[in-house]
Amino acid sequence: MAKIVKIKDIADYAGQVVRVRGWVYSRTGKGRLQFILLRDGSGQAQCVAFKREMDPAEFETARALTQESSVIITGAVRADERAPGIPGGYEIGIQSLELVQQALEYPISPKEHGTEFLMNNRHLWLRSNRQWAILRIRATIIKAMRDWLDSEGFLLVDTPIFTPAAGEETTTLFEVDYFGEAAFLAQTGQLYNEANSMAFGKVYCFGPTFRAEKSKTRRHLIEFWMLEPEIAFCSLEELMDIEEGLVTYVVGQVLDKHQQELKMIERDVQKLEAIQAPFARISYDDAVARLQGLRQQADDLPAREEIAIEWGEDFGSPQETALAEMFDRPVFVYHYPTAVKAFYMTPVAGRPEVCRSVDLLAPEGYGEIIGGSERIHDHDLLAKNIDEMGLGREAYEWYLDLRKYGTVPHAGFGIGIERTVAWICGLNHVRETIPYARLLNRKYP
RNA sequence: UCCGUAGUAGCUCAAUUGGCAGAGCAAUCGGCUGUUAACCGAUCGGUUCUUGGUUCAAGUCCAAGCUACGGAGCCA
Known part of the structure; x- marks a missing residue:
């Protein structure tokens, strides 16, 4: 035989x-x-x-x-x-x-097909070359992230999917019946990560997150996977170092192991080879000034309107794209206005209208792939923010406990797996970066 | 939720001014000893998204709805 x-x-x-x-x-x-x-x-x-x-x-x-x-x-x-x-x-x-x-008449022929048809046949579409290549790269990206964090002394500590309260906004939660009481599907593991980091120092969680947002764009999924590191005794600057190390390692691993797959999906490998440390670090103030300057140079009116921004506003995707296009590698934007960011982000000393937050924008119009911040470690300030947001103190008692028993400055971030895969693979939509995408109008197959 | 585009064979698409519903691929049958999305011949294949309306006649015109795609907001 x-x-x-x-x-x-x-x-x-x-x-x-x-x-x-x-x-x-x-x-x-x-x-x-x-x-x-x-x-x-x-x-x-x-x-x-x-x-x-x-x-x-x-x-x-x-x-x-x-x-x-x-x-x-x-x-x-x-x-x-x-x-x-x-x-x-x-x-x-x-x-x-x-x-x-002997297979019956197979629906996916070698000819081209439309998106709806392919998504309806996702269970079969996975067998196609292009999907095979993308999902193998996804697996390597996840493995590389975990390998790098493990080698840097991080511990994987899992966080729950059923949660009693919101992580961020209350409008985007999936509510489920938990034996007669309301529970919500996790939209981040971060709050638990903070507790875990006080126990283990450097931790990360990796799992699915759920957001009931009615957004229908190339970069949104209802169910998406996120990897979230959290580090005790960490500053925003140190956090950027970690993000930079992680992202460059991941891109390097994909280049190292997937030349064949990158060729199959016709990815411009030179663009990936340019992803080397250091990444530019610009403040929100600087970013707004750059966008306003760019706007004055823009020729046609629609383009000018698209990237219009006033200080205090969050970036939309046209602004993110315009900013990212100024660089050939990812760019950090830090110190966003406190008002547009989450309740747990530390205000900048002497300038509370901005906070110790940092987003990493991917090149080529892929937008924000990482969001992170220094967390508020002062009990009273955090309690005040929770009250002002109307979040309800009861559900956050345990979270406030962390500020009572040996609180320390700490920071963390979340990196979206699907956006990272879309960027590294050069895809125009995140639906191909996950085996079974959950979209606003799709939960089949 | 808002704006825009589209829906015809299993798939991708065509159908002139409102006048017989078409092609390629797939499938089936036959031919071929080096194919790269092979080629040649034949066969099979239809609730033209749904409902209602106008008309001698509707894929085509009108109304409402459904679905998908693209973009925006929000976010990773």
Whole structure:
């Protein structure tokens, strides 16, 4: 019995007879010669069926294979520069072929399809080359983030999905019935992270978060994954160092491990190679001034209106894009107006109208991929903010406790996985960065 | 929620002034010993998003609705 091998490894078996198991990605024939492009999840290899080298019944089976039929193929590996595949260059001369199932008419043909159709068939679309490449890069991005944090002394500490109260705004919560009481799906793990950081020093959580926002854009999901580090005894400047280290490591790992996938999705690799420390760090004041200056230079009126901004306003996506385009790598914008940021962010000493917050804007119009801040560690100020926001003191008693028992300056941030994947892969929508996107109008499949 | 665009075969699209519902791909059958989204011949394939209206006649015109896509706000 021939050895079962992964298609990605077949080059190691040149001249040997192996067994591969997978699905027919495509088939073309020339009569007594059939080319079967087989994928097995690890890669794709061309398997060649010659009528005179096979059992006649098995050849007929090969000749009739439909797209996505499942088969087990035994044959000899040989180098052939004409052979397509992933990685390609080697093919298998079929000696025998066992049909597991003859697939019914497969909905996703090699021709182009519309978004709605593809999303309705997401469970099958995942089998396509482009999706295969993107989701492998996603896995590497997540692994690289965790590897880097682990190596820097962070501890993974999980935070709950069911929560009794809001993390940020109360308008974007999913309410669920918790044995007769209201509970909410987590929109951040941050408050728990703060408690955990007081126990373990440097922590992070990684999991899904939920926001019931009625936003329908290329960068929003209802359910998205976020990685959130939190560090005790940390300043905003030190936080930026950490973010910079994390992001450059992640991009480096993708470049290191996924040249093949980046090529498949036609990503401009040079743009990624430019992602090196240090990233520019500009204040909100400076950012507003730059945007206003840019606006005066803008020729056409619509463009001018788009990036219009007054001090005190948060950036919309046109402003974020315009700012990011001034740099060839991500840019930090710090000290946002306190009024547009969350209740737990520390005011700047002597200038309480701005706070110790920092966003990281990705290049090429991908917008904010990280939001972070120094957290308020003074009990009375935090309590005052909670009251003023009308959040209800009861649900936050435990959070205020952290400021009673050995409070320390601390900071943390959240990085959105899907936006990061979209940026690194150069995609125009986050829906392809997650296996099953949850969007405003979609929860199927 | 607001603004804009679209909905025709399984998929991607066409259909002139309101006048017989079309093509490519997929599927099925046949042919072909090096295909790269192969090619050649044939077959199969329709609630033209829904409801109502105008008309001798509606895919096309009118009204309402539904769905999707793109953008905005908000955010990671």
